[in-house]
Amino acid sequence: MIMIKSNKAKKTFLGLSALLFSASLWAHGGAAGTDTDQCKFELEKDHWLHYTAYEPGSFPSEEFCASIPKLDEKILLVFDYQDQRYRGHAVEFEVTKEPEGTRVFFLPAAKHKSGTVELVLPNGVKEAGKYLIHISLVPDKGEKLDAHMSFSAGGGAATAKTTYALYALGIFGAFFMGYLSSAGFKRKVDETVAKIIS
Incomplete structure (x- = not known):
């Protein structure tokens, strides 16, 4: 027995x-499939961009998404096209402080043939609170497409889930x-x- x-x-x-x-x-924060990935933008139906945030000065091996722990420190935002089609289109990036809408970073529309875009905010962000990442697809013809994703900054030292x-x-x-x-x-x-x- x-x-x-x-x-x-x-x-x-x-x-x-x-x-x-x-x-x-374990994929995408412990949930199966990319449909639950909280670090992505849908520019068009079923066409995605994935993003990861880093603060290499204090957290060299940590990845962040919705919450960035420190202020006044270099932030690296890395965007990966999950769709080949965007490599041939111009894409514009902007980061604003909310709810004021104050611009803290802007990258004019450009084509990124490698499929990866790195935005460097050399001094990070100055104020704790909510920020919005605006991504705009600027096609040669047709309307400009916009997507948005928010993150918070200045929540203090945090250890990533990973x-x-x-x-x-x-x-x-x-x-x-x-x-x-x-x-x-x-x-x-x-x-x-x-x-x-x-």
């Missing part, structure tokens, strides 16, 4: 472990290696899990 519970516990434990390593679970995820993954990896390599530890884990699920 204990052996059956132990096997059930092992299967449950290994099933949960497999979920942890699922790429679709960093927490990496810490959790490292701890889980060490735990799992201990589980696989130590018979005594494995037995204790199996017994504990069997008690929990019974």
Whole structure:
């Protein structure tokens, strides 16, 4: 009877472990597919631009999206075209402080053949609060298309979700290696899990 519970516990434990390593679970902030990606703009129906914000001075390996922690520090906004069609169109970028609408950055319309655009705000932003990124597609013919995305700045030092995820993954990896390599530890884990699920 204990052996059956132990096997059930092992299967449950290994099933949960497999979920942890699922790429679709971790993609775009832990949700499957790009439809839940909060760091993207839809310029036209089903045609997207993805963006990532960085503050390399204080957070060299962190990526941000809706919240940038520090003021008065260089901000790098990187936009990646997820659609080849935009490489042939001129795209304009602007960042404004809201609700005033005060312009803090502007990049005139230009074609970006590489599919990646880097906006550098050398001194970051001066005031805490809400900002709006305006992206305008300026086609050779037809109407100008606009998309907007907001972010907040000056919320203080924050650790990105990806960093927490990496810490959790490292701890889980060490735990799992201990589980696989130590018979005594494995037995204790199996017994504990069997008690929990019974």
